[in-house]
Amino acid sequence: MSAPAPQDQLYAAREPVFPRRVKGKFRNLKWVIMLITLGIYYLAPWIRWDRGPELPDQAILVDLAHRRFFFFWIEIWPHEFYFVAGLLIMAGLGLFLFTSAMGRVWCGYTCPQTVWTDLFILVERWVEGDRNARVRLWKSKWDGRKVRLRLTKWAAWVLIALATGGAWVFYFTDAPTLAVDLVTGNAHPIAYTTMLILTATTFFFGGIAREQVCIYACPWPRIQAAMMDEDTLTIGYRDWRGEPRGKLKKAEPGVQQGDCIDCMACVNVCPMGIDIRNGQQMECITCGLCIDACDDVMAKIGKSRGLIDYLALNDEPRERAGAQPRPVWKHIFRPRTILYTALWSIVGFGLVFALFIRPDIEMTVSPIRNPTFITLSDGTIRNVYDVRLRNKHGSQELFGLALDADTNLQLSVEGVDGSLVPVPADSMEIIRVYVQAGPDSAAATADRTDFTFWVTDLSTNERASVDTIFNGKETN
Amino acid sequence: MSKHDDKKEVETTGHSWDGIEEYNNPLPRWWVWVFYATIVWGIGYTIAYPAWPGLRSATAGILGFSTRAQVQEQIDAVDAANAAMVSELENVDLATLADHPELNGFAENMGAAVFRANCVQCHGSGAAGAKGYPNLLDDDWIWGGRIEEIAFTVTNGIRNEQSMDTRGYGGVMPSFDGVLSHEEITNVASYVQLLAGEATDEAAAAEGEELFLNNCASCHGEEGQGSLATTREFEDPEYVTASDEMTGAPRLNDKVWLYGGDLATLEETILNGRGGVMPAWLEDYRPANGLTQAEVNAVAAYVHQLGGGQ
Ligand code: SF4
Ligand code: SF4
Numbered sequence: 001m002s003a004p005a006p007q008d009q010l011y012a013a014r015e016p017v018f019p020r021r022v023k024g025k026f027r028n029l030k031w032v033i034m035l036i037t038l039g040i041y042y043l044a045p046w047i048r049w050d051r052g053p054e055l056p057d058q059a060i061l062v063d064l065a066h067r068r069f070f071f072f073w074i075e076i077w078p079h080e081f082y083f084v085a086g087l088l089i090m091a092g093l094g095l096f097l098f099t100s101a102m103g104r105v106w107c108g109y110t111c112p113q114t115v116w117t118d119l120f121i122l123v124e125r126w127v128e129g130d131r132n133a134r135v136r137l138w139k140s141k142w143d144g145r146k147v148r149l150r151l152t153k154w155a156a157w158v159l160i161a162l163a164t165g166g167a168w169v170f171y172f173t174d175a176p177t178l179a180v181d182l183v184t185g186n187a188h189p190i191a192y193t194t195m196l197i198l199t200a201t202t203f204f205f206g207g208i209a210r211e212q213v214c215i216y217a218c219p220w221p222r223i224q225a226a227m228m229d230e231d232t233l234t235i236g237y238r239d240w241r242g243e244p245r246g247k248l249k250k251a252e253p254g255v256q257q258g259d260c261i262d263c264m265a266c267v268n269v270c271p272m273g274i275d276i277r278n279g280q281q282m283e284c285i286t287c288g289l290c291i292d293a294c295d296d297v298m299a300k301i302g303k304s305r306g307l308i309d310y311l312a313l314n315d316e317p318r319e320r321a322g323a324q325p326r327p328v329w330k331h332i333f334r335p336r337t338i339l340y341t342a343l344w345s346i347v348g349f350g351l352v353f354a355l356f357i358r359p360d361i362e363m364t365v366s367p368i369r370n371p372t373f374i375t376l377s378d379g380t381i382r383n384v385y386d387v388r389l390r391n392k393h394g395s396q397e398l399f400g401l402a403l404d405a406d407t408n409l410q411l412s413v414e415g416v417d418g419s420l421v422p423v424p425a426d427s428m429e430i431i432r433v434y435v436q437a438g439p440d441s442a443a444a445t446a447d448r449t450d451f452t453f454w455v456t457d458l459s460t461n462e463r464a465s466v467d468t469i470f471n472g473k474e475t476n
Numbered sequence: 477m478s479k480h481d482d483k484k485e486v487e488t489t490g491h492s493w494d495g496i497e498e499y500n501n502p503l504p505r506w507w508v509w510v511f512y513a514t515i516v517w518g519i520g521y522t523i524a525y526p527a528w529p530g531l532r533s534a535t536a537g538i539l540g541f542s543t544r545a546q547v548q549e550q551i552d553a554v555d556a557a558n559a560a561m562v563s564e565l566e567n568v569d570l571a572t573l574a575d576h577p578e579l580n581g582f583a584e585n586m587g588a589a590v591f592r593a594n595c596v597q598c599h600g601s602g603a604a605g606a607k608g609y610p611n612l613l614d615d616d617w618i619w620g621g622r623i624e625e626i627a628f629t630v631t632n633g634i635r636n637e638q639s640m641d642t643r644g645y646g647g648v649m650p651s652f653d654g655v656l657s658h659e660e661i662t663n664v665a666s667y668v669q670l671l672a673g674e675a676t677d678e679a680a681a682a683e684g685e686e687l688f689l690n691n692c693a694s695c696h697g698e699e700g701q702g703s704l705a706t707t708r709e710f711e712d713p714e715y716v717t718a719s720d721e722m723t724g725a726p727r728l729n730d731k732v733w734l735y736g737g738d739l740a741t742l743e744e745t746i747l748n749g750r751g752g753v754m755p756a757w758l759e760d761y762r763p764a765n766g767l768t769q770a771e772v773n774a775v776a777a778y779v780h781q782l783g784g785g786q
Contacts, residue, residue: 010502010503010508011502011503011504011505011507011508012501012502012503012504012505013504013505014504014505014506212504212506216504216507368602370600370601370602370604371600371602371604371611371613374604374611374613374614374783375611375614375731375732376614376615376616376731376732377614377615377616377727377730377731377732378730378731379673379730379731382613382614384613414781439731
């Protein structure tokens with residue numbers, strides 16, 4: 001161990017980052033993605049979807065009270081949670097795929113933290129001006145103007161944050177109803193609390209914490225290092241082309257100077273506050289803004305673009321030697337990404353397949369094994385089963401229960417004459433079913449008999465079955 | 477994090493893996509303050525809430541927080557919410573309980589809880605009983621399976637000394653030791669097996685018939701139909717809440733046995749007699765830990781539906 005660090009080394013104040021405005025193709029891409037993602041987020045709960053009289057008319061709805069998830073024509077019940085698990089696996093594999101192909105593109109373009117931070121910085125720039133003005137304001141004393149600007153900015157942030165927290169709760173209940181309730185003060189306290197918490201966290205993470213979340217709180221930067229290799233396209237600085245850097249004007253005759261004119265444009269636009277010319281860094285979210293900035297500079301000084309660019313480490317020796325880098329598709333299509341794509345597709349096709357083959361009626365049978373059997377006066381042996389009937393249709397259905405014939409078992413349903421059970425729309429009915437074997441019949445005297453429960457939806461003739469066991473009287 | 481100006485070189489810790497050196501960068505200041513804040517929060521928390529263990533109990537905390545009190549509050553709230561139902565249940569005419577689905581459902585759930593707390597020790601958690609303890613799931617009832625009869629049995633118990641009702645108190649099965657010879661006992665037991673329709677020694681059973689009619693039929697009925705069937709069929713089919721005239725003599729001509737239907741068990745029963753006791757459960761007879769009238773009604777409703785109702 002080295003000697004303890006001096007006191008002033010123990011911690012360091014955050015150095016505020018004032019990203020400068022930039023124009024270019026990556027910036028435009030980011031604007032478009034921001035528009036699409038935020039648009040989806042804010043508008044999705046308002047899409048209507050007619051599901052008939054007894055079900056909610058919201059296209060995307062997480063109905064926690066009834067434990068249903070509605071997504072357009074798809075309806076997920078709690079026991080079908082494997083769909084959600086599958087989607088999470090696909091999300092994970094997708095992240096691996098994109099990271100191994102193009103580094104932290106998720107972080108740079110679509111991560112909510114990045115998108116909202118971008119939005120907050122946009123507002124900040126409208127209110128307080130671009131980088132230089134903001135730096136000046138930061139350093140200036142608290143006077144009327146600074147207070148006014150800060151309050152305006154914070155007010156705008158709070159509004160955005162509130163809209164963010166507000167949109168979230170609409171996913172969990174009928175949006176138009178909730179909107180009215182929220183305004184008239186009749187909504188459930190949980191709705192207000194959720195909004196309050198999300199407003200506060202959005203304001204804090206998007207407005208105050210910003211890049212600190214990506215660097216210190218998010219685990220992905222650490223994981224991504226394992227997902228990337230030399231073929232990964234990531235943001236890099238072509239130092240063999242840029243160095244030795246130097247101011248354009250100061251170039252001395254006879255000294256061979258690189259393309260980098262040390263204008264700091266790439267550093268000033270970086271939302272993470274790093275200097276990409278120091279090489280690949282964990283903090284870089286590969287947002288490409290420094291590419292836009294530098295390309296702009298290169299255009300002005302009449303050099304070709306791409307001093308900073310998406311590039312792969314294993315192209316470096318080739319480029320140093322003056323050759324062209326390998327084409328982009330060669331970096332993207334390689335065994336590793338193809339494997340990820342294959343796995344991703346397998347899970348995806350599996351889910352779609354499962355979606356199409358899953359039945360609209362379902363049954364589970366839980367034998368009651370306390371006691372395993374009951375002897376009735378005339379020697380009949382009775383077994384008891386709890387049967388759950390699930391009706392995923394939007395209308396009440398009559399379910400007919402039956403046993404397969406060859407076992408000579410009789411079935412009766414508690415509280416119901418006969419074996420027809422009405423099950424309300426989109427719900428589950430638990431019924432108690434008695435199965436009896438006549439005195440001295442084969443099933444009554446056998447240790448156990450396998451048999452099958454059948455259920456038929458009388459209106460659609462859909463059938464489902466469950467295999468189970470009948471316990472007879474043990475004969476010693 | 478790399479500096480904008482790289483003038484200030486950060487020292488390394490001296491650690492190195494695979495040529496990668498570890499910088500000794502200072503922590504972010506806010507991070508350190510959050511760390512301190514968690515410490516302050518932790519100290520405050522242990523003062524506000526019960527935390528530090530002592531020999532017998534823990535510090536109480538200045539907020540007066542107690543999980544037990546919270547649970548009690550929740551129990552009280554549930555009790556308060558159920559109070560109306562419970563008082564309705566207390567006064568309900570059990571014969572008409574089935575006409576009130578909501579009250580009936582409440583009674584069955586409440587009865588299930590009462591059963592699990594009080595009855596499972598003898599009748600088993602699944603109510604299947606055990607040797608000498610009746611199975612409550614079948615269709616054979618010694619003291620009547622109508623809901624009022626069940627409530628009556630729970631209220632007064634069987635052959636117990638606490639309740640004022642002495643139903644069945646004299647109705648113990650006597651010992652035939654010395655009354656019948658060993659061979660005669662075997663013959664009667666065989667005849668009882670014959671009555672129940674089980675395989676037996678036909679010759680012995682034929683010998684036992686006369687003995688059965690002379691010694692057993694007065695309680696168990698000439699066909700072994702049991703005292704319940706006798707009272708119901710020969711007196712008043714609608715008659716309910718049987719009391720003293722019932723002796724609780726089980727039906728013998730069926731497949732359900734209280735103590736067992738094999739020859740050895742039947743011989744033992746005849747030789748030594750039987751007299752199972754069930755305590756009275758109404759709190760009037762059981763001041764310390766009896767059931768309220770509402771609880772008796774509830775557990776009667778629960779037991780009544782166990783076998784599908786009678
Ligand atoms: S270095 Fe460039 S790509 Fe990386 S975060 Fe900064 S601006 Fe974005
Ligand atoms: S923007 Fe380009 S030219 Fe300017 S400092 Fe960065 S790399 Fe050098």
